[in-house]
Amino acid sequence: MRSLLEKAQNRELKITILGMGYIGLPTSIAFARAGFNVNxxxxxxxxxxTLKSGHIHIVxxxxxxxxxxxxxxxxxxxVDMLEKSDVFIISVPTPFKKDHETKIADLSYVQSAAKEVAKVLEKNNLVILESTVPPMTTKMMTDILEKESGISRDQFMSVHCPERVLPGRILYELEHNDRIIGSERRDAAEYTKIIYDAMVKEGTCYITDDITAEMCKLVENTFRDVNIAFANELSVICDKLGIDVFELIKLANKHPRVNILTPGAGVGGHCLAVDPWFIVERFPKEANVIREARLINDYKPRFIVNKVDEILKADKSLTIGILGLAYKPNIDDLRESPAMEIAEILRDKGYKVIACEPNVSKKEVHEFxxxxxxxxxxxxxxxVLAQGHDIFKENVDILKSKRIYDCLGLLK
Structure with a gap:
């Protein structure tokens, strides 16, 4: 173990990251900038x-x-083939299972990645699961590694270290945010801490057990989702009262201990719109507030569509333009996007729907x-102004002159 610690401190480890998506690619870059050799x-x-040609495939x-x-x-x-490595970091998607009545985590990507790692796993290797997962998934990964590799679990290390970044500033937050490192083995967590300390410039890396680390990531995003749900529920109530929800929140936030968030088109992305369901999945009888918050946020796109339909008197001869399809400003990520759902429901109602998504270079997306x-x-x-991209903010005066439903309060 001493030689491993010295290699980590001297940044002589070879790190392989599985998954070159929105998290895996920036993580690879961050570890490479810290001085490690990264595949x-x-x-x-x-x-x-695309990456070998010198270009990234995400915005x-x-x-x-x-x-x-x-x-x-x-x-x-x-690389397109796994090689032997000192450290493996699994950063793959964890979506919902398709065609399932309830929202259940699809862990097949994690399972497949673990099986691939097991083919080249060696004693004293470290395997880190960064994907956001339901509790007990790290133990499942360890079971797979042990079974498929034939190496006893006490001869390699398994850790959960969930990412906690904001799209639009991912690289900065990877290098500056605190990290949570969880493992059932203290020595594995301490070894991992040395590696992440080299990448994290200003944040602190905290050590705990793997289940606590798994829950920590879920709880962070669930906390935000619950608070957004309160704001979105207020917007529905204020609509019935005939008052401006944005003005109400602005005034309520004058209280020194009140900080209500801004309502929007809903909640999207692969974190806030997904992670709370992982808790509900494991604790269906106990997670009542969490479930209700998710249902409120999931309902918001349909509420907006109903308002637009009411305003237009269901005139299906009209063409509706959706401003912004991504789930956050100034990115191209459409996963679980409420704006996409608004567009799809309007189309299903019979309207012709077109879109402006300045961060997507294609001429068409999801048949829009x-x-x-x-x-x-x-x-x-x-x-329908569904997302606050900079280009829309820069043209607020033009947008104010149009017939428009402002989901964000941006035009105010």
């Missing part, structure tokens, strides 16, 4: 081909420049035609 692995050959501020820097330095190498802001203003009879 970035993905089963999608097109992703690896994230400053990431392209940082990627080129680490690629040219030789510290980061995109994409237009520039200028073109969509010209082609739409009515607009």
């Amino acid at each position: 970035g692995f993905d089963v999608n050959e097109e992703v690896i081909k 994230e501020p400053s990431l392209q420049e940082a990627f080129v820097e680490t690629l040219n330095s030789g510290k980061l190498k995109p 035609e994409l237009y520039s802001l200028g073109d969509i203003l010209e082609k739409s009879d009515y607009l």
Whole structure:
């Protein structure tokens, strides 16, 4: 163990990261910038081909420049085959199971990644699960590694270290936010802490057990989801009262101990819209507030559609333009996006729906035609401002002159 600790302190470890998505790719770059030799692995050959050509395949501020820097330095190498490594970091999706009555975590990506790692696993290797998962998943991963590799679990290390970043500033937050490191073995957690301390410039790495670490990530996002649900529920109540919810919240927040969030089109992304259900899945009888908050936020897109339908008197001859399809400002991530749901429900109701998503370069996404802001203003009879991209903020005065439903209070 001493030699491993020295290698970690001297940044002589080889780290392989499985999954070059919205978290795995920035994490690879961050560890490479910290001085480690990093292999970035993905089963999608097109992703690896794009990365090898010197380009990233996602929209994230400053990431392209940082990627080129680490690629040219030789510290980061995109690969399409797993090799032996000192450390493996699993950063793969954990979506819901498809065609399932209730929202249950699909852990097949984690299971597949663990099986792939097991093929090259060696004694004293460290395997870190960064994907957000229901409690007890790290133990499941360890079971798979032990069974598939034939190496006893006391001869390799398993850790859970969930990411906690905000899209739009992922690289900065990877290098500055506190991290939670959880393992059933204290020595494994301490070893992992040395590695993450090298990457985290200002934050602190805290050690706990693996189940607490799993729950910590879920609780962080659930806390935010519950508070957003309160704001979204207020928006529905205020609509019935005929008052401005944004003005109400502004006034209520004048109280020194009140900080109500701003309501919006709903809650999207692969974290807030998903993680609370992982708690409900494991504790269906106990997680009542959590479940209700999720249902409130899931309902908000339909509430907005009903309001638009009411305003337009269900005139299906009209063309509706959706401003913003991503789930957060200034990114291209459409996962669990409430704006996408608004567009889909309006289309199902019979409206012609087009969209402006400035961060997506395609001409069409999910069968919605994409237009520039200028073109969509010209082609739409009515607009729905669903996301606060900078380009929309910069053109507020123009948007105010249009027939528009403002989901965000941006035009106020």
